Amino acid sequence: MARYGETLGDCVRAGPFVGMQITDGPDGFGFMKLIGTYEAELHPVIEKLIELARYETVVNVGCAEGFYAVGLALRLPSVRVYAFDILKQARQLCAHNADQNGVGDRVKVGGACKCSDLASLVLPGKSTLIVMDCEGAEKDLLRPDLIPGLLDADILVECHDFLDDSITPEILERFRQSHDMSLIDEQPREFPNLCGMQGLSAIDKAVAIFESRAAPMHWVVLRSRAHAKQSVACSRRALYDVTNSVTHAIP
Numbered sequence: 001m002a003r004y005g006e007t008l009g010d011c012v013r014a015g016p017f018v019g020m021q022i023t024d025g026p027d028g029f030g031f032m033k034l035i036g037t038y039e040a041e042l043h044p045v046i047e048k049l050i051e052l053a054r055y056e057t058v059v060n061v062g063c064a065e066g067f068y069a070v071g072l073a074l075r076l077p078s079v080r081v082y083a084f085d086i087l088k089q090a091r092q093l094c095a096h097n098a099d100q101n102g103v104g105d106r107v108k109v110g111g112a113c114k115c116s117d118l119a120s121l122v123l124p125g126k127s128t129l130i131v132m133d134c135e136g137a138e139k140d141l142l143r144p145d146l147i148p149g150l151l152d153a154d155i156l157v158e159c160h161d162f163l164d165d166s167i168t169p170e171i172l173e174r175f176r177q178s179h180d181m182s183l184i185d186e187q188p189r190e191f192p193n194l195c196g197m198q199g200l201s202a203i204d205k206a207v208a209i210f211e212s213r214a215a216p217m218h219w220v221v222l223r224s225r226a227h228a229k230q231s232v233a234c235s236r237r238a239l240y241d242v243t244n245s246v247t248h249a250i251p
């Protein structure tokens with residue numbers, strides 16, 4: 001595997017952030033991020049959010065080494081990205097990866113994300129994208145009663161219901177009136193046909209794409225109806241169609 005890691009270098013080969021240079025993070029998911037299988041079920045939604053919306057701000061909670069924070073800064077050249085992680089090593093890597101991709105001036109990295117942080121960054125009337133993967137803290141942070149700007153934000157959140165099975169129902173209830181909602185289930189992966197990787201054994205390929213999750217995971221996509229009205233050519237069907245095979249629109 002190490003030999004194949006060297007072949008890849010640190011350049012992402014597939015997915016929405018192809019071409020990004022990424023130094024591996026503490027979660028050890030670097031190889032699958034480079035080959036483009038990491039959270040591959042999200043690629044269509046990420047592409048659609050980039051294509052359809054015009055965000056001023058991206059907030060990434062649980063940024064690890066910056067895969068989403070730096071990737072979105074690269075794909076959305078006018079946004080400012082605020083990335084948070086409780087781990088110092090993650091914050092250092094995220095800042096390093098932002099610098100090595102030339103977006104260090106637009107990616108600000110902070111520690112534990114609190115409701116007060118979100119309240120100061122996610123403002124009513126502004127178009128904000130929140131990408132959140134923070135090990136269950138999503139239930140404490142996605143509080144539109146405390147953070148009114150969330151009603152105008154688009155949100156992609158990984159829900160850790162294996163830790164607390166009230167997380168998804170609670171979040172859906174909070175945003176039912178203000179957002180169009182869809183749910184993305186974790187999908188099986190295939191090792192991609194990438195140049196230089198053909199010699200890997202079947203077992204190495206299986207290990208390389210295994211995301212070692214504690215339970216089958218899902219994500220919720222919340223698209224602000226207020227924001228959708230302001231965006232050109234933005235429709236809820238478009239968001240659903242592109243992910244038709246893996247998402248369920250929630251009435």
Ligand SMILES: C[S@@+](CC[C@H](N)C(=O)[O-])C[C@H]1O[C@@H](n2cnc3c(N)ncnc32)[C@H](O)[C@@H]1O
Nearest residue numbers: 062064067084085086087112113133134135137
């Ligand atoms: C599974 S990782 C996220 C990986 C990310 N999806 C990626 O693509 O790289 C979850 C991260 O959330 C961080 N975290 C957990 N609670 C947090 C909080 N309240 N604020 C900021 N980061 C948090 C952890 O330190 C960890 O790095």
